[in-house]
Amino acid sequence: xxxxxxxxxxxxxxxxxxxxxxxxxxxxxxxxxxxxxxxxxxxxxxxxxxxxxxxxxxxxxxxxxxxxxxxxxxxxxxxxxxxxxxxxxxxxxxxxxxxxxxxxxxxxxxxxxxxxxxxxxxxxxxxxxxxxxxxxxxxxxxxxxxxxxxxxxxxxxxxxxxxxxxxxxxxxxxxxxxxxxxxxxxxxxxxxxxxxxxxxxxxxxxxxxxxxxxxxxxxxxxxxxxxxxxxxxxxxxxxxxxxxxxxxxxxxxxxxxxxxxxxxxxxxxxxxxxxxxxx
Amino acid sequence: xxxxxxxxxxxxxxxxxxxxxxxxxxxxxxxxxxxxxxxxxxxxxxxxxxxxxxxxxxxxxxxxxxxxxxxxxxxxxxxxxxxxxxxxxxxxxxxxxxxxxxxxxxxxxxxxxxxxxxxxxxxxxxxxxxxxxxxxxxxxxxxxxxxxxxxxxxxxxxxxxxxxxxxxxxxxxxxxxxxxxxxxxxxxxxxxxxxxxxxxxxxxxxxxxxxxxxxxxxxxxxxxxxxxxxxxxxxxxxxxxxxxxxxxxxxxxxxxxxxxxxxxxxxxxxxxxxxxxxxxxxxxxxxxxxxxxxxxxxxxxxxxxxxxxxxxxxxxxxxxxxxxxxxxxxxxxxxxxxxxxxxxxxxxxxxxxxxxxxxxxxxxxxxxxxxxxxxxxxxxxxxxxxxxxxxxxxxxxxxxxxxx
Numbered sequence: 078x079x080x081x082x083x084x085x086x087x088x089x090x091x092x093x094x095x096x097x098x099x100x101x102x103x104x105x106x107x108x109x110x111x112x113x114x115x116x117x118x119x120x121x122x123x124x125x126x127x128x129x130x131x132x133x134x135x136x137x138x139x140x141x142x143x144x145x146x147x148x149x150x151x152x153x154x155x156x157x158x159x160x161x162x163x164x165x166x167x168x169x170x171x172x173x174x175x176x177x178x179x180x181x182x183x184x185x186x187x188x189x190x191x192x193x194x195x196x197x198x199x200x201x202x203x204x205x206x207x208x209x210x211x212x213x214x215x216x217x218x219x220x221x222x223x224x225x226x227x228x229x230x231x232x233x234x235x236x237x238x239x240x241x242x243x244x245x246x247x248x249x250x251x252x253x254x255x256x257x258x259x260x261x262x263x264x265x266x267x268x269x270x271x272x273x274x275x276x277x278x279x280x281x282x283x284x285x286x287x288x289x290x291x292x293x294x295x296x297x298x299x300x301x302x303x304x305x306x307x308x309x310x311x312x313x314x315x316x317x318x319x320x321x322x323x324x325x326x327x328x329x330x331x332x333x334x335x336x337x338x339x340x341x342x343x344x345x346x347x348x349x350x351x352x353x354x355x356x
Numbered sequence: 357x358x359x360x361x362x363x364x365x366x367x368x369x370x371x372x373x374x375x376x377x378x379x380x381x382x383x384x385x386x387x388x389x390x391x392x393x394x395x396x397x398x399x400x401x402x403x404x405x406x407x408x409x410x411x412x413x414x415x416x417x418x419x420x421x422x423x424x425x426x427x428x429x430x431x432x433x434x435x436x437x438x439x440x441x442x443x444x445x446x447x448x449x450x451x452x453x454x455x456x457x458x459x460x461x462x463x464x465x466x467x468x469x470x471x472x473x474x475x476x477x478x479x480x481x482x483x484x485x486x487x488x489x490x491x492x493x494x495x496x497x498x499x500x501x502x503x504x505x506x507x508x509x510x511x512x513x514x515x516x517x518x519x520x521x522x523x524x525x526x527x528x529x530x531x532x533x534x535x536x537x538x539x540x541x542x543x544x545x546x547x548x549x550x551x552x553x554x555x556x557x558x559x560x561x562x563x564x565x566x567x568x569x570x571x572x573x574x575x576x577x578x579x580x581x582x583x584x585x586x587x588x589x590x591x592x593x594x595x596x597x598x599x600x601x602x603x604x605x606x607x608x609x610x611x612x613x614x615x616x617x618x619x620x621x622x623x624x625x626x627x628x629x630x631x632x633x634x635x636x637x638x639x640x641x642x643x644x645x646x647x648x649x650x651x652x653x654x655x656x657x658x659x660x661x662x663x664x665x666x667x668x669x670x671x672x673x674x675x676x677x678x679x680x681x682x683x684x685x686x687x688x689x690x691x692x693x694x695x696x697x698x699x700x701x702x703x704x705x706x707x708x709x710x711x712x713x714x715x716x717x718x719x720x721x722x723x724x725x726x727x728x729x730x731x732x733x734x735x736x737x738x739x740x741x742x743x744x745x746x747x748x749x750x751x752x753x754x755x756x757x758x759x760x
Contacts, residue, residue: 241452275482
């Protein structure tokens, strides 16, 4: 295959090499967090973590483990850089997004280190494209300080049920209110729009509810504009976990299966809207 | 008012809302003893639709849950844009929605649509409403000389030949045939686009009655909603009409519901219908006080309001014992000199329904709706009566609406 005709010297200088037989296994999951132009890449032995942030209130992370890649070599403990995610996605889908079965784009992603561009070798049907994308100094992602010990309420739902609700959400509402409680209404999504308000209630014994661990009544509001991008991740996922901590911070974790059935994770962290505190 | 719709009924209700949304942006909910009337009228008052659901349609129907006898069921007006999304994706909804509860909560001014879905999920929508007078048009369909009745599929097959953008069509009838064709304004102008004409033999219809050869022109767009509703349920459609200028009504009926669309038709400048005597012209007429449909006018041009006096009962115009169609028909055709002042509600009912002469210019006119896009009428537009009661004022003051 053409990609392997690189000289050994070239290969030696890369501090990170990641290859996929199907580039969609990377591009699909990156689309789920592509609400902003810039993404911070952080590669470790475990795999790749890509972070996108918005206005210091929202953070999305995509995790692609090392074993998803057909080849994954990393020569340092941690490799970090920042790239334009829109450009990266355009390159990954450079052969068009066709889903003709049996035809897929192969990818080899290589990085020389600080100051070097991110190099992508993409091949489909014998045609090879080389893309070099400029990298920037990686910003430090915000630490939302969301740890399991502080979690007050947690539910795990099958995504299908939430997909319906999110597709119907009243967009004229500025906030999405999430109520979680050990008693009725258990788990409720509420909007307050121009025509009136709407509530979506998921009881704890619903068969869509895989896990229900709520310790106290909590109502938090989040800006709709911040949460709207998470719908992309929801669309790809089969399960989602919704957690809030004592400060009202929201963590949404999506379990995504890629084309080959392998599991990746996407998570969103969101700050509550300041006007309404915890009840 | 509180009602519960189950299973397939939700889909039917959703389709009714879709059909109504083709006509206007507002929906009037009127909970009556006999059932729930959901009505709409377009802004120029040239199209009116009413879907009337009998208690059989519902799993439960309580028009007025308030135990106080004095408290009437609240009539309210909703924005279609708010209601339509709740019934969107109807086919999907049919699979996942088990039950829909609609409640009108008077003290909060909210209509609550609550959907109980599979997996125990509940979706509750609280919509604000405007309280208003009932909207109602009375149309003596059984006095129409021409009646066509056919399966909805036939009408659907006919209408599909007209492009969606086609506004007006002309339906003409004679003892030999029925024709539906594209309507275009000037006879001699070059034909723009495609014109279509379909002719049908009377045998094609399940029921064919021609009392008077005529050709009526009406807006097809507003009818499509009802036709697609009828086609979904395979219901027959009846069409009642008279001569040009008189409204045309389309009705779909089954045990559980009744849907009407009444459309105004263009006046034909060649024969002003006035001097013809209408059937029932010579009937002696009595109107019981409770049935009075009083008419008053509003300040604005082209708008006329009708107040329903207390005790209004008529949900369907046909065969109602309190509504005497003969009078209305006769009065509608009677023409008086322009400038006649229309009565205030306190005047005797008989004088309520007069229509001044309108000049013989080609314009959309409806005897029922009184909305005239007139070029030549000087200052008379405000005097035209309307039998459609649509009160849009913010203060809802019961039947005092008309007092200006």
